[in-house]
Amino acid sequence: MIAKGRLWKIAGVILLIYVILAGMLVPLKPGIEEVSPSSGKSGEMLHLEVTGYNVHFLQEASSLRAWLKWPDGRALRASGVQVLSDRQVRLDFSIPSQLPEGPEVQAVTLLVDHPSDGTAVLPTAIFLTQEEGGENLDTGVWEKPANFSKGPFFTFPYRNILAETVRNTYFHVPLWFGMMFLFLAAVIHSVRHLRSGGRHSDQKAVAYTLTGILFGVLGLLTGAVWAKHTWGAYWSWDIKQNMTAVALLIYVAYFILRASVDDPDRKGRVGAAYGIFAFSTLIPLLYVIPRLTDSLHPGSGGNPAFGSQDLDHTMRLVFYPAIIGWTLLGFWMASLWYRYLNLREKVEDFS
Amino acid sequence: MVSRNLPLFITFCFFFFCSIQPLAAADFMRSIGKIYVVTGVMLVLLLGIAVFLLVLDRRLTQLENQIKSDE
Numbered sequence: 001m002i003a004k005g006r007l008w009k010i011a012g013v014i015l016l017i018y019v020i021l022a023g024m025l026v027p028l029k030p031g032i033e034e035v036s037p038s039s040g041k042s043g044e045m046l047h048l049e050v051t052g053y054n055v056h057f058l059q060e061a062s063s064l065r066a067w068l069k070w071p072d073g074r075a076l077r078a079s080g081v082q083v084l085s086d087r088q089v090r091l092d093f094s095i096p097s098q099l100p101e102g103p104e105v106q107a108v109t110l111l112v113d114h115p116s117d118g119t120a121v122l123p124t125a126i127f128l129t130q131e132e133g134g135e136n137l138d139t140g141v142w143e144k145p146a147n148f149s150k151g152p153f154f155t156f157p158y159r160n161i162l163a164e165t166v167r168n169t170y171f172h173v174p175l176w177f178g179m180m181f182l183f184l185a186a187v188i189h190s191v192r193h194l195r196s197g198g199r200h201s202d203q204k205a206v207a208y209t210l211t212g213i214l215f216g217v218l219g220l221l222t223g224a225v226w227a228k229h230t231w232g233a234y235w236s237w238d239i240k241q242n243m244t245a246v247a248l249l250i251y252v253a254y255f256i257l258r259a260s261v262d263d264p265d266r267k268g269r270v271g272a273a274y275g276i277f278a279f280s281t282l283i284p285l286l287y288v289i290p291r292l293t294d295s296l297h298p299g300s301g302g303n304p305a306f307g308s309q310d311l312d313h314t315m316r317l318v319f320y321p322a323i324i325g326w327t328l329l330g331f332w333m334a335s336l337w338y339r340y341l342n343l344r345e346k347v348e349d350f351s
Numbered sequence: 352m353v354s355r356n357l358p359l360f361i362t363f364c365f366f367f368f369c370s371i372q373p374l375a376a377a378d379f380m381r382s383i384g385k386i387y388v389v390t391g392v393m394l395v396l397l398l399g400i401a402v403f404l405l406v407l408d409r410r411l412t413q414l415e416n417q418i419k420s421d422e
Binding site: 020024162163164165167168171172175211214217218221222225226228229230329333336337340343344347350 | 385386388389391392393395396399400403407410411414417418421
């Protein structure tokens, strides 16, 4: 059990202050919010209206460069760049009459490079169809995009659809880590209770389980708020959402089971045994089953946790302290509840 | 009536025409990069922790009252 000292609690709070400040104040990289139209034909001039995010096109407008990039790396440079406002630009591309070797419809990535903002990328932005005939507009400049401008030094990545909500990574994801650590502490004390008995280990198991369930419920709620604006609905019956709800219901049953037993010694032992079982269900429910199917959740179809694609090195600098900070806060809350249970027991013995 | 308070009438017209624009929550959120989704998440967390503290506070008060009544 964590000592009653205050240092680790203050450390948790300081970490969370850092996480809130850094998580909310660091700007995002420049991004491309909208492109219209989203398709084009070979042998045609393609005029794109592009809306950027976190960009300032009016500054150094003449140094703006843009490319359409094919998966194999070759790229077509924009022949015309017309800045309309700080966030809007019109790009002209002369699509060659003969597209590179490949399927009839090819998806290309749009890159927009600005000297002080940095480079904005929109993957599979435009779908180009190979058409018969068409003018021989081979006036397009093929060049490999290079000398990408570096924007402000410390930025979080811009992901389409997510945009600013990527900051939720520091507030939603650490809750799950915290929940796992809390449930782990609960199972350690459950095992201790079964082995050597005693009120304290039982009370600690209850406190950790309660706080763990709270973190899990908050995780589901914060996930629902995030999902509403990225997936379209608060609850999508996504496999990870479903399995997490099932796992939390199994943990809620822990309290129902305890309430059904009157004798305090049996209550503690039955509860501890069930708590160990409940922890063992977390592995298949949260980590195995969601990986077996495709899911809306990040890294779907194999890895519902965060992979290297979702988290870059700037985010890690805030993400890891966030896990520690939220976990420490959870342990502080659990320790408070344990102290309450301990006091309650003493008062009831006395009266 | 209009002539009696023209500024008020103009203000009323302004709000009336604003309210009939279909500026759904989704458009508003997108226009500022959805930062308010993060605000919503943090609010949920604060409320969850506040509920925990409130329940704990109430139970501790009950205990304190019980101790006081036992003296």
